[in-house]
Amino acid sequence: MSTVIPSIAPASVDLPVAGGTLTVAQILLPGVPRGAVVLLREEHGTDGRMAVLMNALAEHGYESFAADLATLSSEPLSDEAALAALGDLVAHVGSHGWTREQTGVVGYGFGGRLALLAASRTQLGAAVSVSPEGVGRSTPGRPALVDAVPAVVTPWLGMFGAVDDLAPADDVRTLAKRLVGPSPQYSEVVTYPGVGGLFFHESAEALAHAAMFDSWQRVVEWLNLRVVPRPTPYAEIWSLKQALGE
Amino acid sequence: MSQFIDDDREMPRFRVNRKAMVDPDVFAKERDEIFDQVWLYLGHETELKKPNDFKTRNVAGRPMIFGRDAKGAIQVWLNSCPHRGAMICREPAGNARFMTCFYHGWSFSSSGQLVAVPGDTSYGPEFERPGLATPARVDSYAGFVFISFNPDVEPLVDYLAGATDFIDLIADQSEQGMQIVDGTHEYSVKANWKLLVENSVDGYHAVSTHQRYFEMVMASGVELDGAKMGQSVALDLGNGHTVIAGGPDTGGIFGRPLSEAGTAEKKARFDAFRDKYGDAWVDRMSGSRNMVIFPNLVIIDLVMGVVVRKIDPVSPDYMEVTAWELVPPEEGAELKRQRLDNFLTFWGPGGLASPDDVEALETCQRSFASHRELPWSDVSRGMAGEQHPSGSEELQMRTWWRRWNEFMTGEVLPPEEHLAPAAMYTAPRPSLPAQQPTA
Numbered sequence: 310m311s312t313v314i315p316s317i318a319p320a321s322v323d324l325p326v327a328g329g330t331l332t333v334a335q336i337l338l339p340g341v342p343r344g345a346v347v348l349l350r351e352e353h354g355t356d357g358r359m360a361v362l363m364n365a366l367a368e369h370g371y372e373s374f375a376a377d378l379a380t381l382s383s384e385p386l387s388d389e390a391a392l393a394a395l396g397d398l399v400a401h402v403g404s405h406g407w408t409r410e411q412t413g414v415v416g417y418g419f420g421g422r423l424a425l426l427a428a429s430r431t432q433l434g435a436a437v438s439v440s441p442e443g444v445g446r447s448t449p450g451r452p453a454l455v456d457a458v459p460a461v462v463t464p465w466l467g468m469f470g471a472v473d474d475l476a477p478a479d480d481v482r483t484l485a486k487r488l489v490g491p492s493p494q495y496s497e498v499v500t501y502p503g504v505g506g507l508f509f510h511e512s513a514e515a516l517a518h519a520a521m522f523d524s525w526q527r528v529v530e531w532l533n534l535r536v537v538p539r540p541t542p543y544a545e546i547w548s549l550k551q552a553l554g555e
Numbered sequence: 556m557s558q559f560i561d562d563d564r565e566m567p568r569f570r571v572n573r574k575a576m577v578d579p580d581v582f583a584k585e586r587d588e589i590f591d592q593v594w595l596y597l598g599h600e601t602e603l604k605k606p607n608d609f610k611t612r613n614v615a616g617r618p619m620i621f622g623r624d625a626k627g628a629i630q631v632w633l634n635s636c637p638h639r640g641a642m643i644c645r646e647p648a649g650n651a652r653f654m655t656c657f658y659h660g661w662s663f664s665s666s667g668q669l670v671a672v673p674g675d676t677s678y679g680p681e682f683e684r685p686g687l688a689t690p691a692r693v694d695s696y697a698g699f700v701f702i703s704f705n706p707d708v709e710p711l712v713d714y715l716a717g718a719t720d721f722i723d724l725i726a727d728q729s730e731q732g733m734q735i736v737d738g739t740h741e742y743s744v745k746a747n748w749k750l751l752v753e754n755s756v757d758g759y760h761a762v763s764t765h766q767r768y769f770e771m772v773m774a775s776g777v778e779l780d781g782a783k784m785g786q787s788v789a790l791d792l793g794n795g796h797t798v799i800a801g802g803p804d805t806g807g808i809f810g811r812p813l814s815e816a817g818t819a820e821k822k823a824r825f826d827a828f829r830d831k832y833g834d835a836w837v838d839r840m841s842g843s844r845n846m847v848i849f850p851n852l853v854i855i856d857l858v859m860g861v862v863v864r865k866i867d868p869v870s871p872d873y874m875e876v877t878a879w880e881l882v883p884p885e886e887g888a889e890l891k892r893q894r895l896d897n898f899l900t901f902w903g904p905g906g907l908a909s910p911d912d913v914e915a916l917e918t919c920q921r922s923f924a925s926h927r928e929l930p931w932s933d934v935s936r937g938m939a940g941e942q943h944p945s946g947s948e949e950l951q952m953r954t955w956w957r958r959w960n961e962f963m964t965g966e967v968l969p970p971e972e973h974l975a976p977a978a979m980y981t982a983p984r985p986s987l988p989a990q991q992p993t994a
Contacts, residue, residue, distance in 0.1 A: 343671070464607075464650070495605040495650040534651040535607075538662060538671045547684045 349420025387450025445480030795958025
């Protein structure tokens with residue numbers, strides 16, 4: 310008989326950000342949570358899947374804050390406008406006591422694009438992009454990532470489907486070559502064979518299911534290996550004693 | 556006289572008792588009297604490129620974590636949780652700012668601090684939170700990182716003694732700093748570890764053991780230069796370290812021929828070195844060198860491939876070997892391709908030379924079953940006469956064995972007296988700052 314952990318319904322918060330009001334779904338945890346994660350949805354993605362992911366993060370001790378930044382405008386949001394709003398969202402996470410090193414950002418699609426852009430500009434605990442949008446192709450206000458991201462300053466994991474028309478293999482290789490070696494921080498690119506860009510959704514097809522399962526494991530491992538854990542009260546006492554030389 | 560070494564200066568003759576290769580008590584004593592006392596090679600700084608990169612490997616039987624912390628500083632940890640002992644890290648390599656013991660979930664940062672303990676309220680506020688343990692000493696020379704489990708060990712540069720000269724000869728081959736190529740050769744040999752130490756500086760075996768390699772090289776159009784091949788000396792570098800040093804331009808004589816473009820690039824690189832360091836030092840740079848840094852680090856610069864080889868004793872009749880290639884990163888694609896080709900063709904565990912060495916050593920070990928009937932191995936070649944021994948003689952092995960004997964028995968055997976080697980083998984390095992790795 311398996312134990313079923315009751316799921317937590319995310320609370321909804323209207324957050325004033327640059328460019329409007331952002332609806333943020335958030336799960337806060339009692340005790341001393343391990344860290345915080347900003348979840349950036351696919352453009353106009355579904356709330357239900359995010360709630361599942363937020364609960365899965367809670368099982369690993371992470372508070373989470375999920376949003377779809379594209380909802381800020383009826384027009385496609387530019388990178389700069391979205392990043393300004395993301396900055397306000399990270400500040401909101403900070404208001405719950407989380408430093409940037411204690412915060413990871415995980416994004417899907419357009420959210421994955423923003424996670425990479427954030428990783429190129431801001432030092433966070435960790436960043437993950439799942440099927441980030443626009444690797445080799447530009448649209449107004451959203452230059453190709455291979456041109457827009459010279460390096461990352463936050464450890465970054467990118468995951469792609471090998472048969473994704475929106476992220477051709479050559480473009481992904483170019484992005485990886487540009488980031489993995491020269492960046493001052495460690496980064497890694499994973500490509501799943503035989504699947505398209507939506508590999509992170511549940512699927513009955515074997516390769517897609519394997520990609521979904523593996524990619525989520527990688528998300529959690531990436532965060533656990535890099536996001537700075539919040540110290541417990543006793544750990545803080547110990548750190549203070551160490552600092553005072555006691 | 557030591558039970559292990561017969562160093563007869565009258566005859567003269569030098570013999571090693573094969574008991575040293577088979578006896579478990581000798582093996583245990585080596586761990587206590589040598590490996591727990593001296594500096595031991597851990598790895599090269601350039602293996603760790605980014606903050607929080609790490610490698611795990613064994614040194615003197617201890618599992619170690621060799622890494623960089625979040626600020627990029629080199630850190631070395633014993634790979635054992637201070638809580639109940641499980642390995643903190645079970646991966647051979649990776650990148651992690653935090654590592655969590657899978658046994659009870661204690662987490663440590665890449666700077667060694669204990670950062671999280673599940674349910675830590677049960678320990679109370681006064682509990683002393685242990686960080687990861689370190690070896691007694693950690694130091695590096697030209698990017699080569701050494702550790703020692705002996706807190707009273709002499710400074711690394713003093714320990715390395717004359718070996719620093721030969722490390723400099725390799726380090727100076729790159730303006731950017733020599734770098735380890737990603738990836739390792741890992742193989743094992745069913746033989747005592749000291750046999751591979753001997754073999755690594757044994758010029759005498761080359762023609763007989765590696766006949767098929769030389770046939771392949773000649774079949775590829777190379778005319779082996781017998782005069783150059785014979786131009787080498789064995790040198791005692793102090794503290795048991797020893798080298799076979801080849802004369803000028805012997806560094807590539809055993810390799811497959813370079814292309815015209817590769818030859819031109821190599822010449823241009825060495826011409827630039829001559830401007831910087833002068834002819835005497837660059838003549839030495841262009842020569843081959845097979846060096847052992849006591850007890851178990853081998854650095855060989857031959858056939859254009861600089862191999863860094865760490866020999867790990869596991870039991871009296873079994874060793875594990877890890878090898879890396881060190882390269883100048885600024886080399887062009889064609890020269891790099893040929894360097895890698897020569898390296899793999901000669902040195903790799905699937906190459907045309909190393910497997911023959913392994914076969915030779917394993918047959919030695921099997922035959923040592925008769926060590927009571929046939930107790931002595933002979934290492935006397937080049938002992939007679941005033942002439943300074945060449946690289947195909949055996950001064951280098953005797954040098955290493957005398958130091959081994961000193962640690963194991965306390966008996967100090969004096970160095971051999973020969974004429975000084977030719978000046979071209981010992982020309983000093985101009986007083987320029989040593990090259991440092993850039994990673």
